[in-house]
Amino acid sequence: MTQERIKNSDYMPWAKTQAHARFNLATSGVANMTWRELSIELDAIEITGDGFYGYPPLIHALAARYRVAPENIVTAHGASMANHLAMAALLDPGDRVLIEHPTYEPLVATARYLGARVETFERRADAGFAIDPAEVERRVDERTRLVIITNLHNPSSAFTDAATLKEVGRIARRAGAYVIVDEVYLETMFDCAPDPAFHLGPEFISTNSLTKVYGLSGLRCGWALAPADVARKMWLLHDLFGVIMAHPAERLSVAALADIERITNRARALLERNRALLDAFLRARSDIEVVRAPFGTTIFPRLKGGRVEELCRLLREKYETTVVPGRFFGLEDHFRVGIGGDTQTLAAGLERLGRALDELAARR
Numbered sequence: 001m002t003q004e005r006i007k008n009s010d011y012m013p014w015a016k017t018q019a020h021a022r023f024n025l026a027t028s029g030v031a032n033m034t035w036r037e038l039s040i041e042l043d044a045i046e047i048t049g050d051g052f053y054g055y056p057p058l059i060h061a062l063a064a065r066y067r068v069a070p071e072n073i074v075t076a077h078g079a080s081m082a083n084h085l086a087m088a089a090l091l092d093p094g095d096r097v098l099i100e101h102p103t104y105e106p107l108v109a110t111a112r113y114l115g116a117r118v119e120t121f122e123r124r125a126d127a128g129f130a131i132d133p134a135e136v137e138r139r140v141d142e143r144t145r146l147v148i149i150t151n152l153h154n155p156s157s158a159f160t161d162a163a164t165l166k167e168v169g170r171i172a173r174r175a176g177a178y179v180i181v182d183e184v185y186l187e188t189m190f191d192c193a194p195d196p197a198f199h200l201g202p203e204f205i206s207t208n209s210l211t212k213v214y215g216l217s218g219l220r221c222g223w224a225l226a227p228a229d230v231a232r233k234m235w236l237l238h239d240l241f242g243v244i245m246a247h248p249a250e251r252l253s254v255a256a257l258a259d260i261e262r263i264t265n266r267a268r269a270l271l272e273r274n275r276a277l278l279d280a281f282l283r284a285r286s287d288i289e290v291v292r293a294p295f296g297t298t299i300f301p302r303l304k305g306g307r308v309e310e311l312c313r314l315l316r317e318k319y320e321t322t323v324v325p326g327r328f329f330g331l332e333d334h335f336r337v338g339i340g341g342d343t344q345t346l347a348a349g350l351e352r353l354g355r356a357l358d359e360l361a362a363r364r
């Protein structure tokens with residue numbers, strides 16, 4: 001059976017035009033840093049610079065941070081473009097890609113836009129959304145070119161450890177496939193964060209950015225850590241997309257990486273405060289069921305009795321609050337709540353979510 005080639009994501013137009021609200025719990029990252037908080041002298045910025053295949057100071061900063069060689073790094077416009085370039089480098093139309101389900105929908109949309117045939121393997125809610133390598137093994141065959149997973153998992157924030165990843169890598173390698181691990185949430189583990197999956201073996205490609213953990217989405221500072229031959233293909237594909245990065249953003253990214261400890265401390269303090277609010281909220285609720293992950297910026301509760309669309313409508317219309325409907329992740333009785341926003345907004349948003357859940361229960 002052929003799969004229709006698509007040219008859009010279902011989720012992104014919703015995220016760009018419908019997610020905004022006074023109490024926005026639909027975001028998945030740590031609250032944006034402001035220019036003032038970043039505190040960089042304008043003299044440090046230049047409009048145009050060197051480095052057609054990567055701005056050397058940025059490549060070197062990333063190489064030092066992740067203990068990889070410069071030739072293993074490709075910078076890109078966000079993890080989004082890093083994922084796109086990696087998939088485009090590795091896939092031909094008709095190739096099979098195995099992607100976790102539920103997952104971040106643009107990963108699926110990108111693979112399908114590239115003409116790949118997408119198959120899925122289940123991360124089951126009743127197993128804590130853990131990856132079961134046996135399930136991956138059942139779904140991989142000799143035509144599979146690529147396996148794609150998120151770690152931490154979007155939407156649930158479940159963590160996949162190195163032993164499980166290695167097992168997935170072994171299965172992929174046997175089929176001659178690569179594994180992309182999207183790690184945009186991994187560093188919310190802070191001191192507990194493991195090395196990027198790239199270090200686990202030659203079949204692994206890690207993608208990441210400064211967007212989610214560090215609140216620096218506007219810099220569009222994304223990257224992939226990839227075997228050198230794959231990285232070279234990705235750089236050549238860059239020439240067909242944006243060609244080069246916006247140089248002021250590269251300069252700002254270098255400055256942000258030089259100050260990453262302070263930026264990390266800000267994120268850690270925010271998430272610690274917010275997690276305490278989340279804990280209190282969840283203790284008080286029996287109408288939702290949730291896999292609790294100790295890290296991350298999102299949770300993905302199941303609304304007992306379903307009616308998530310009704311909940312989202314009520315939240316938006318009466319409570320000026322948004323969460324992400326589970327349909328975007330292929331699980332309609334779930335919804336995703338982001339806990340990385342500023343603390344006051346989260347407190348008010350959770351309070352409103354509680355009131356909407358109560359009202360929904362009373363309607364029965």
Ligand SMILES: Cc1ncc(COP(=O)(O)O)c(C=O)c1O
Binds near residue numbers: 028208221
């Ligand atoms: C798993 C995952 N990857 C990538 C992205 C996009 O990140 P970036 O802003 O770096 O493109 C998101 C954003 O929600 C995401 O959830």
